[in-house]
Amino acid sequence: MNPATRWLSTLMALFGRNWITMIGTGVTTVCAVLIIAFLVPGLMAMSSTPYVGIFAFLILPGFFVLGLSIIPVGVYWDHRKKVAARRRAEGEAVSHYPTLNFNNPVVRGAAGLVFFLTVVNVFIISSVSYRAVVHMDSPEFCGEVCHTVMQPEFTSYVDSPHSRVKCVECHIGPGAPWFVRSKLSGAGQVLAVAFNTYSHPIPTPVENLRPSQDTCEECHWPQKFTGDRVRVITNYSEDETNSALQTVLLMHIGGGASRGAGIHSWHIDPRKETTYIATDEQRQKIAWVQVKEADGTVTEYKAADSELTPEQIAAAEKRRMDCLDCHNRPTHIFRSPARALDEAMTKGRIDVSLPYIKKLGVEVLKEVDAAGDVRTQIEQRVRAYYGENYNELLESKRESVETAIAELAAVHKRNVFPKMDITWGTYPNNLGHEEFPGCYRCHDDSHSSANGEVIRQDCTICHAVLAWQEENPEVLQKLAAQ
Template sequence: MAFWGKKKKETNPDAREDRKAGLFRKLWQKLRNIDWKDPVTRWKVMFISLIGLIVVGGGSYGALTLTNSPTFCSSCHEMAPEYSTFTASAHNNITCVQCHIKPGTINMLTHKVKSLKEVYYHVTGVPKQIVQTEEEVVSNENCMQCHSKNRLVTASGDLKVNHKGHIDEGIPCISCHAGVVHAKMAARGINTDEVRGDFTKETAEKIMEKKYLRPNMGTCIDCHDKVNNGEKPWKDVSYLVPPNPEEVEKKIDETKKESVSETAKETTAKPAEGTPGSGTAEELAKAHEEKTQELILQAIGKQQKDVKISMSCETCHKKLNIPKTHKAVDWNQNHGTTAILKLDQCMNCHQDSKWIREIPKEDIISLLKMGNEKVIYTPNVTLAKDQARTNKFCAACHADRPAGHGESDQWLTAHASQAKTADQKAECFVCHDREKPAADSTSAKAPTDVYCQYCHRTGFKSDVKN
């Protein structure tokens, strides 16, 4: 016997009809009783069906229109940085989906289904930082809806870029124009969860610096260099998007665990040269500096190589001219004073950050306080010296022994007359330190390890200190 007891079998067949009919039973009975041969009835059914289609279709279209609008995207607080930079960009007259969804109804509907995961993330907890995934890379089809690929020069007329040649090669527009709307916030690390509530259009305007909106020269150089080495970096989608900080942290943790494990095993095997991860941090940093300096030497014509794409400046720049002052015969020996007086102008061309693809992390609070106002430079010997020590352009010459030093034995006994005044000493200290630098020193490292007190251990005759 069942737990709830057996169901009693009805003996009276009319009892079923006596029971109160449910909603669906009533509707079914009405449908069965309709006279479908009546023309009026058929017209009524057609009219009701038409109204139903209009309501359903209109509702679906309204839902699509709503979810396609930038206002809908901004309804989630985690999208505040992206939305505010969008409103401050030159693309604020189009919708988000015109860039982020490929053209076509099927692509639109497919994207809506995939976007349900964003709703899940919103409810369960948003990530610390919003980053573009490999699946969300903006395609060339989206860009071609508004832009022509037949452009050969930039709007300013300075850069010569064969856009058609790049696109025909399969290079995505986003590989160069990644910051045109959102100013590369993810790569800069300034759209994290703790600052999302501070983002407004005014805030975004402060961080929309031209160097992040325009193509990064370091990206062009890095890509061209890889092509010259037989690579096609744009084929790897991860090359086009900023690294996900959560995945980076995960890899770092895994690397630490592997390192601890290897140490526990007391492994003494040394990795082969040139393999990823081989060498100390200092060796890797040195290799990176040498690579950067090699590219700079190619650009300024001091190092010629048989390459597929020339790395010289005039390959891409149309209006790039060497200043008249640089053409003077003694410019190499006498440009130190100019560097101190006009360091900001020198850095317009001779800035290392323009030659590397990586973007340093930034502090959003400091950016908001400073804004993107132009800082007025005042002549500063210390800044010029530090820049000369660390800048790869300067190192291209400063790393070599100057011709004015002459023979070592003669220079050692005759250089005192060249280091009497504070200004003369400042020129010396571009390459040399006064005292032996400490191992943990945070100041810029001198190009040479020769320092004054190595010989002048009992002091200096001159009272002028620097």
């Protein structure tokens, strides 16, 4: 036998026995070639849709394994048929198991080939499983596959301080048990999306979100915080010149784990445990707060308007306060029209010399019909307003007007998602007290303890207000001069 015919008969002996094995071999080979092609670095990066990843790392490997597993099924089926035929011809003495004669070059070749292909298959399966895990952990996978559902969170994420932190680092965190849990709940979510049974909007607070000790504190460890931080907030007024007013706060952030004044010092001191009872789903109405100190002192504060009886308090579900009770929007930050415009104007994306643009913008953003063509509505309103009141401006500041229209539409798109029933203010932000109750859910001077102490609202415990809505605040000029 020359080598070529020997290889051919080896291949035929292994894979050409019957149609089942041949289909299995065909499917496996095609998938293997495609998978190897996708494993080549850089090839995936050329495509911008997350579905390519699903195809390359989930669907193809599925068929690859299916093909692989039907090859032995075919071999076994074929073998049984042949044994049965030989038994009919030669009698029951024919043994069931084949005799492998390694003196036969075809058997030797087949054994070598099987060994070689097994190594290749193990390589393909392990690389592809690794890539599948990496791919499913990527923000593109989490944020873009179920596009409509995750669009609000993905959009806010991309534009946030955490846009280089992966979704899974906050939503799953390290460790195998949470990985498995997340994949199980992920499978449920895929079904919910497929059958459109998910809620619009996705309800918050997120049930079973991993405690922040295991996620946030992986990067922001409590001992790291210290001292004060200056915050400068710029608001544009709703007057003709959109005057810029600045508020300067000296935030007393303070350190974790060390005693001393400050927000974190008090609230994330591991020696203190603050628990509370909320009477609404979004945890906006806090009826009861308890603080347990290291020395065993327990103080209970009750809201003045709370009608909870001691039995109800004992039976109610209590939550232990952690980072997320204040930082519930570290990444998915949705802004109000006024805040979003302040930001756009500060960043120079809207020309502040356009008269009344702040007032007009806020009105237009609140009033457009989100289900309709938002951009056209904004364009018509803005042009109509300037046409009526500042006609020459449509020509002299043509470009500014156009940019403003585009930015207003973009602001709307970043914050309002009609398909998920998300509009201005759907998700409260608990950091602060200006637009949502936030800190004042407790710090309202009316949650009081049995001996008359209250959770204080003193303006100086959290920050010093160095300037409040001032034009060119003196304190900033002083700082700049130094």
